[in-house]
Amino acid sequence: MEVPTEMQRKRTVVERDKTNIVSLSMNATFFYEKAVHFLDRYQYAKALKYFRRAMELEPENPVNHANLAGVYSELGDYRESNKILKKVLDEVDPSMTECHFYMANNYMNMDLFESAEEALVSYLEKDVEGQYLEECDDMIELLSIELNRDIPIKKMKSKEKFFEHDRARLLLEEGKCPEAIHLLKKIIKKYPDFIAAQNNLALAYYYIGDYDRTAEHIEDVLKVDPGNLHALCNLAIYYRQIQEENKLSELLQLLSKTYPYLPDQLYKLAMTLGLLGNHEMAYHHFLRLIKTGDEAIEPSLFHYAAVAAFNTKRYEKALNLWKQAKNLDAKEIVPNFFIEEFDKLITNQHIILSYHYFLPFEEHFHMLGKWKENVLNEWNTNHIVRTSLKWGLFHGTMTNKLQVLEIISFIQNKDVEDLLRKFLLEPTEKDKLKRMAVFLLRTMKASEPYEMITNGEKLNIDLLPLSNKLITWDEKWHLIINAALIHMEDRYDLQQKYELYTLWVHFLTMKYPNVPKINKPKGWSAALEYLIAKMYNVEITYREVSERYQISVSTIKKNVDLIKDNVL
Structure with missing residues (x-):
């Protein structure tokens, strides 16, 4: 029996395994992805090799040429980069006007300032999208210094x-x-x-x-x-x-x-994948953006990367990214919240964070009109929303605190009452916010008195009066406020309702003891709403408010004029 040679044995193995070979589609996309892989790892020689192959397979695609030019630029071969970019403009796709900008960059790196000026002006006069306008401003400033003259740009399309x-x-x-x-x-x-x-x-x-x-x-x-x-x-x-x-x-x-190369496209893709629940890919894309080393990186980008890390259970990485966001701007509220509440958040393994750069409750605040009916359920079931509401009231900006008061005004339970009473005892909080909290407690019919620290002193206070001059309080005056608040329920926010109350009390204070006789309470309620609407640019007419309150226009106008003459 003849023994097969080594070559014959190899051929037999290959023939036997042919049916198990998996076909690998090595098209332009394959080589493009390989190139991006090496580009992310700063292996430019390998990236160059694969971008060149992608260009050879799809020579009509201008992006392949531009990518190849970009790698040559990274390698410092600016002449070769510009040679490719010029070919794109002359032969492949003249509408790819950003190539003029890339060429200007290359000329700047070669200290060919007049050529850079020519390419830059071409970009600004021909490009419609204006993707690199900010970078152009910097380049114009540098060219003006180098050429010792202004850069003549007739028109920026x-x-x-x-x-x-x-x-x-x-x-x-x-x-x-x-x-x-x-x-x-x-x-x-x-x-x-x-x-x-x-x-x-x-x-x-x-x-x-x-x-x-x-x-x-x-x-x-x-x-x-x-x-x-x-x-x-x-x-x-x-x-x-x-x-x-x-x-x-x-x-x-x-x-x-x-795998986008341009930062704005990479950002859009990362955000979209995150919103659609592909947190793993979103995480890697956000990290790619951070690794670009762009000096203009905002704290929000680190936050988005942190959210993706958190949602993929990379908790320590998420915490580090939030700390990096804070390092960029220590005053940023959002990273501070997630850093301070981090230990509480990771106790719930089912939490999925949202890709928005604001406190979790703010997302709901922006859609409050649709959310009012469900606000109590969110308070009871959504741990992160409830946590951020409490945190925002004590640590947020003035805007955050007003938003929290507005949202919890729709909850009005014992938890909210306790939260508001605790807020009144914060020595550093503004008196106006505390007065609004007292106003909210009163509308909740929470039992009096309300303990509040003001000017370093703890006082048992009632909301009324706001002035020592107003030493008595007629119950009719309070009925006027209540009637106005009922009509304003879904039309105005908490701050506007509180301003109505203070406007009324200030008017009474200015007129006391010669307060006008209250014959038509609805006329005063309507007048107060009308004035608040005008103060906050809410669309309103005398006829509209007259129909809702069932009182004549003349009565409302008379009361409006009287309040304006004494207070406004």
Whole structure:
């Protein structure tokens, strides 16, 4: 029997195992992901190799060329980087105007300042999106110093629309969605290709619950730019909202294989994955952002990374990240809360933290109109909301404290009463806040007296009077307050209701002992509400308040004028 040679044995093994070979798809995406892997580890030579291979497989994709140019720039080969970037602009995709900015950076590093100026001006005059406007400001300043003259820029194309777009984004962040929608629609009408505005308009419609228009504007973006990451992330959030689980799962598979290079895209992806519950990938993406070493990193980024770490049960890492956030700005309320309450939070292994940079209760405060009916249940069942409410009342900003008082005014149980009584004994708290707490205790019908420390002295106080001049109190005066508060219930917040009370007491104090005779109590209640509405820019008319209180306009106006003449 012939014995097989070594080569024959190897061939036999290979042939026998052919059926078990798993096909590996080595397309451009594969090499791109490998390149990003090595780039994150600062292994530029290997990243260069894989980015070059991705470019060879997809030569028509300008991003592959730009990535390759970026690695050459990191390696200090600025000439080769610019050679590739120029090819993108001349042959591959002239609309990729950010390449002018990358070239300007490279010229700066080569001390070729006039060439840098030319590339920078080209970027500012041609680019519509304006992604690097802040960096351009710094570069313009440096070039002015080096060239000893001003940099002549005739027109900054992107800034024409960015000022209004920034205003719209600010409105969106403040929860003023109708105003943001109005402004974004105006911007898009003028600049129909402004994709960032389209994406934010989709978000604005999502926030107000208009999901049909949300989908419409996401589709508009994806028709023009099928790979737009911001739109794809918005689409994923939309799918979750309408419970399209199959479509969401398919899209999440795509997003989980996406490795953005640009910081704003990486941030959007990390936040989206976190909101959708993929905390593991969100954690790694947030860490990638932190590792960029950008000097402009905000404390909020460390917080988001800490939330992702906490939600993946990396508790010590989460605590360290919150401490890093605090080190960036010791006055930041959010990291302070999570550091101080950390030991309590980790006792509940089922807590999932939210990806928002404010105290946990604030998320509910911003949607208080929808949350009022459920506020007591949240207090009883949501440990982190209850903890943050208590913490916010004693350690938060003035705004936080007002928000807490507003929220707990809808709870009104023994726990809240005890919390408010404890707050009254805090020696460093402002008297106005304590007076509001007393006002709240009174509306809860908590038993008097109320012990309060004021000016270092503990006093047994009643809410009334606020002035020593008002030595008597007519029960009719209190009925006027109660009637106004009933009408104001769902229209005004706690602070505005308290201001109505103080306005009435101040008026009585100014008129005492010659207080007007109270013949029509509703007329005084209506007048007080009207004045508070005007003070806080709440839309109101004499006719409207007249109909609600069932009292004549002339009576209300007469009382309004009398109060204004004596107090305002």
